[in-house]
Amino acid sequence: MLKQASPLALVELDADAPCCAPLAQRRVPAEAAAVLAPAFKALGDPVRLRLLSMIASAEGGEACVCDLTPAFELTGPTISHHLKALREAGLVDAERRGTWVYYRARPAVLRQLAALLTVESTPAS
Amino acid sequence: MLKQASPLALVELDADAPCCAPLAQRRVPAEAAAVLAPAFKALGDPVRLRLLSMIASAEGGEACVCDLTPAFELTGPTISHHLKALREAGLVDAERRGTWVYYRARPAVLRQLAALLTVESTPAS
DNA sequence: TCTCTGGTTAGACAGACATCAAGACAGCCG
DNA sequence: CGGCTGTCTTGATGTCTGTCTAACCAGAGA
Numbered sequence A, B: 001m002l003k004q005a006s007p008l009a010l011v012e013l014d015a016d017a018p019c020c021a022p023l024a025q026r027r028v029p030a031e032a033a034a035v036l037a038p039a040f041k042a043l044g045d046p047v048r049l050r051l052l053s054m055i056a057s058a059e060g061g062e063a064c065v066c067d068l069t070p071a072f073e074l075t076g077p078t079i080s081h082h083l084k085a086l087r088e089a090g091l092v093d094a095e096r097r098g099t100w101v102y103y104r105a106r107p108a109v110l111r112q113l114a115a116l117l118t119v120e121s122t123p124a125s
Numbered sequence C: 001t002c003t004c005t006g007g008t009t010a011g012a013c014a015g016a017c018a019t020c021a022a023g024a025c026a027g028c029c030g
Numbered sequence D: 001c002g003g004c005t006g007t008c009t010t011g012a013t014g015t016c017t018g019t020c021t022a023a024c025c026a027g028a029g030a
Helices: A030-043 A046-056 A065-071 A076-088 A107-117 B030-043 B046-056 B065-071 B076-088 B107-117
Strands: A062-064 A092-097 A100-105 B062-064 B092-097 B100-105
Touching: A030 A046, A030 A076, A030 A107, A030 B030, A030 B046, A046 A062, A046 A065, A046 A076, A046 A100, A046 B030, A062 A065, A065 A076, A065 A100, A076 A092, A107 B107, B030 B046, B030 B076, B030 B107, B046 B062, B046 B065, B046 B076, B046 B100, B062 B065, B065 B076, B065 B100, B076 B092, B076 B100
Parallel strands: none
Antiparallel strands: A062 A100, A092 A100, B062 B100, B092 B100
């Protein structure tokens, strides 16, 4: 089950068009917040943040689980659990090739989240 | 107790200097992840995301609790709880002026988080 | 087919979290 | 001073999360 039927969470995160104006420009509507919050929640764990970084910064843009797991003092199932969370948040994609499973970041989604947090050059603190 | 003694969570988030290179450029070290994750976790709730947006996008860059609370179907204490979470994550500051308490976003921290998620223009999908 | 390795799923458990009701505190105004 | 309004804190409760062990599935090779 590597091609999870992406749960409602990323309905709009998939779209190429930016789903929302920057947080500080106009109020994020409730519906958008419901869509975006799960993505941030997925980033809200140190292990997942590191996993995503390892995946996104890896050579070729993808990383094998076999390379990710040994970097943590956690069991395999726990890492798998965190990867699943990243997957369901729409932040990464997984693909099995032969024996190994490779994870790949989804830059478009990351860009959307970054755009949401963007603040126009310091107005006047 | 409005000037909470910012808990370890934002040790580096306060610094003006960017604490980390973009997530996709180099691996986020464990220590940095431990500092950054709580900020994302704070954003990982629809109510807090909306609260932060309302604060950051408000006229004058600040919002009164009395304006925030009625926008949700939640009790006062619950909103207060979420605001405290945003405060402890270093995302907002609170200040009491007379009867009302005003919250203000911290653009520098938001910018750091945005920078972390930034992805260089699609290299080659 | 049997077996080994890599990865996920299932079940369990401790700790953390969201929410509310009730109480406490701070500042205004009569 | 005394009551009122606005906000925060505390305590209780049900749910969610992170982690583990054990069991299961998928390919690769013998």
